[in-house]
Amino acid sequence: MRAIRWGILGVGVISDDFVAGLKLAPGTELMACWSRSPERAAAFAERHRAVSCSSLDALLASQVDVIYVATPPGQHKEHALACLNAGKAVLLEKPFACSAAEAREIAAAARKANRFCMEAMWMRFVPAFRELVTSVRQGRHGAVQSLEASLGFAQARARDGALLDLGVYPLTFAHALLGAPKTVKAIGGHEEVSAVLDYGTAQASIRCSSRAQLRNDAVVWAERARLHLEAPLYRPESYATMTVSAPVAELTPARGGLRAVTQRPELRRWVQRAKALAEPRVTLPAIGNGYAHEAIEVNDCLRSGALESAVLPLEESIAVMDTVDAVRRALQ
Ligand SMILES: NC(=O)c1ccc[n+]([C@@H]2O[C@H](COP(=O)([O-])OP(=O)(O)OC[C@H]3O[C@@H](n4cnc5c(N)ncnc54)[C@H](OP(=O)(O)O)[C@@H]3O)[C@@H](O)[C@H]2O)c1
Incomplete structure (x- = not known):
């Protein structure tokens, strides 16, 4: 089984939980991480036996196949686009974006770059x-x-x-x-x-x-x-x-x-x-804390060459964001 090499962008609360699940996904190699704070990134890297990158560019230039993006929603579009444009597959934390328009930009960037992209809506894979x-x-x-x-x-x-x-x-x-x-x-x-x-x-x-x-x-x-x-x-x-x-x-x-x-x-x-x-x-x-299932889906898709998950395709993440926008309009 080909090992899938993972990078982590953002080393906050959820990244520790996700990595605990990731370790239970067969054929996974956690390689590198990056955060704006070198101290936090180094501590995360030490906890999980990964390499702490000195910059986002260094993470993007590394040998990782896929990057788990776990920064706040306001940064999702910027970070997903940076990863996709650097040729990396992306697992992007929920909410997929802040609006349907942003979600469509991310999906378009994935299709243009011919790279896998999926929302990390872990519930969907349990x-x-x-x-x-x-x-x-x-x-x-x-x-x-x-x-x-x-x-x-x-x-x-x-x-x-x-x-x-x-x-x-x-x-x-x-x-x-x-x-x-x-x-x-x-x-x-x-x-x-x-x-x-x-x-x-x-x-x-x-x-x-x-x-x-x-x-x-x-x-x-x-x-x-x-x-x-x-x-x-x-x-x-x-x-x-x-x-x-x-x-x-x-x-x-x-x-x-x-x-x-x-x-x-x-x-x-x-x-x-x-x-x-x-x-x-x-x-x-569920396996472990439950996060392994979405990671297994990503690994399977990357090994088979699929650019989207059949369980949670990009159009479904976009549709959810359309409904988020509709709820916001109804609240006004
Ligand atoms: N799936 C789940 O169960 C679950 C649960 C909770 C949250 N989430 C989602 O996961 C994401 C992160 O949540 P969290 O609770 O882990 O947040 P958090 O603890 O605040 O961590 C966010 C990370 O993003 C980095 N960051 C913040 N602003 C940034 C910027 N402008 N540029 C680069 N890095 C930035 C922060 O690192 P530095 O300051 O060190 O750079 C930190 O490492 C959110 O989208 C949230 O909705 C998912």
Whole structure:
């Protein structure tokens, strides 16, 4: 197996977590890193046994195949373009850009340079998430009628606003299942946003917050099943499926008996718990801290010569940014 040589641009909080995952991706060689602070870069290089480059140009001139860009969103376009124009493949942290226009410029630069580029939306590559998306997209549960997804933490470090830092996760979930919405309505501001995406035949209700601990899970209502993707949304490891195929008339006698039980508060709790336990659950643990999966995808694409990921193509990252822009317009 050909080793894929990685470089790291930006050595902040997430780069340490990503590299911990990267080390679990087979056939990976972590070669070099760069940060504006030589001390921080040297400490990062020492922690991870890499070479600290003296300048961005030195990193771009190194032998790395791909560069993981983990600078703040305001720097994503500049850094992605610098890497692509230097002939390097790019794994670009989420949010892919600050706007759809920037996202399109990055995608155009990747195509012009004939180099691989992908958004580091790690949630998209975690096995439980992929399995749920595949089963819904294949129509196993019938058409999606509605979904809800949220991501929010009390006192979250969301310098670029809840929508860009956190909202892109539930928005990516909605896009993975339903694509681009027809219309968007939203309320909120810098710290919290609630949005409804309308698809005509379905609606997606999205919430994000940097001040409130939300449920951080997702629920999908399809024609024949309700699927519950269990928290945390960014790295789920299981989802439960409740079939809703039986006609109501067939359930009536049993329901009559159940109603007598559920009207007693002390028994209701146990009935709910038993029902939850009876729901078939798909459990697919993530490797390590979960970041290995996106790195494995990049390695596989580079080895096969693919210029985009089939799981998360550039058009999907652009479409999510189009919806981010639409939410912003709706907030004005
Ligand atoms: N996937 C995830 O789970 C996840 C989680 C958190 C964040 N993120 C994303 O990852 C990115 C980084 O977040 P973070 O939390 O790691 O931020 P951070 O801790 O502030 O690190 C940002 C890094 O970028 C460098 N940097 C900042 N401004 C720069 C500039 N103008 N030019 C060059 N380098 C610059 C900083 O390094 P120096 O000052 O040393 O140069 C620092 O190394 C963001 O896009 C964020 O949305 C992803």
